[in-house]
Amino acid sequence: MTISEIIVAILVIIATVFTAATTSSIWRAPDALTRVNLLGTTVSCAVPILIVAKLIRDWTTSGFDANNLVRAIIAIAAVWIIAAVGSFVIGRSIYGVTVVDVKAGESTEDGSEPANF
Template sequence: MTVAEIIVSILAVLATVMVVATAVAMWRAPDALTRVNLLGPVVGVAVPFLLMGKLILDWSTTGFDPNNTIRAILAIAGVWIVASVGSYYIGRSIYGVTVVDRKAEQQQAYR
């Protein structure tokens, strides 16, 4: 096993551990808003680990390819942007459905 394959294996194992830990945490989470917030490590770290592992494996077998490097960088940036915007909107929609605003209810009662 080469050094690159060892690094790729470590990255894949770390990503797998994060996915399993997140799945267990989501299973035990008390509500939907907590479950949405638990997706952060998988999207923010595990997916980029897998993309970096693929990039390192490609570099070790075929050599450095700027096209693959740019594609990997764009994929990681895209995952982070889409995940942050998506989790924001999912969190807002869940928060709007599950949380009761006592101040607004009191104001409605006085009208």
């Protein structure tokens, strides 16, 4: 194995550890809102690490290509932007479904009437 292959292998292992940690955390999460928030590690760290590993692998096999560099930068930026917006939208929709508005006069989860202040 060459040094570049070792670097690529280490990056893939790191991304795999991030993904496995996220998966085990999602299984233990108490509610849907927490599960959505836990995806941040995979999306913001593991996917860009895999893109960088692929970029290094391409550079070592076929040489430097500026087109691949630009595409990798755009892909990483797009993943971060889409993940931020998507996580926000999903989190807001889950929050709107799971939170009971006591001021609106809805009953609380234990069946009792809400307190009027």
